Amino acid sequence: MKNTKYNDILRLRLWDLIPLAFVVAVLAAFFAFGCFRGNSAGQTVTVEVDGKTVAELPLDKDTQYLIKGFGGGTNLLVIEDGRAYISEASCPDHICINTGCVTETMPLVCRPNRVIVYLGEAKP
């Protein structure tokens, strides 16, 4: 025998969409951002062109750095709020821009300019 006393609280209603919408909005905001603010203290971003390290930049200092890639191409590396991403590139495919922010597991790579941007100290 089912107890009908609880029917009211068990019934789904329009109000239920509020918590759902809230969570979906937060998730959407994060994915729209494309970048997650990481632990930037003391971390460095290393820029490599054609296998040679050309720059090491601290992640906690906002700056812009124009990478002169192999064969005259350029990529503009932007560091702000502890995130590093490429905002402009001369290459046709813009894969480096679409990658979003550099993370430990996802370096920014530009094949045409032979540019690699990764999180961490320069590898010997």
Next chain:
Amino acid sequence: MKLRGISVRTVAAIGLFTAIALIFSYVEALVPSVMIPGVKLGLANLAVVILLYYDKSATALAVSLLRILISALLFGSAMSWSYALAGGMLSFAGMLILKKTRKFSLIAVSFSGGVLHNTGQLLIASVIFGYPLYGTLYLPVLLASGAVTGTLIGIAATLILPRLPEANRILKR
């Protein structure tokens, strides 16, 4: 019969539901987390969610606190205790407020509880590690998993609650 203002029936109910919650914790600890490390169904919360509707909120709070304390003693450490306490209390507070508005269904309340549970754990982890983790990839993963597990717990509670015997008969007089 009253014991310092708490009826013996309430004491018995707290004991009963705490035992059920602990058995759920134990069963869950036996099953390894296969999908994502650290993501669990949170079956023990089922006892708390059901009790929130079945009896007074104070009884549910007592069960929530006791099961967190005892399961940390049995299966966890001081570290896991602080995570569980932060998650459990934030989740309980949120569920209680949503329930009191009388505007949300049980599934929505449980859904919010699951999400808040993981949010609380992330907040305390941020305090322990000393830098904000809520801006990292953990947040979307934990929000989504909390939403899914909270909904599943809510569905289970929806199925169980109407089938329980009348609370008046076993808990109150």
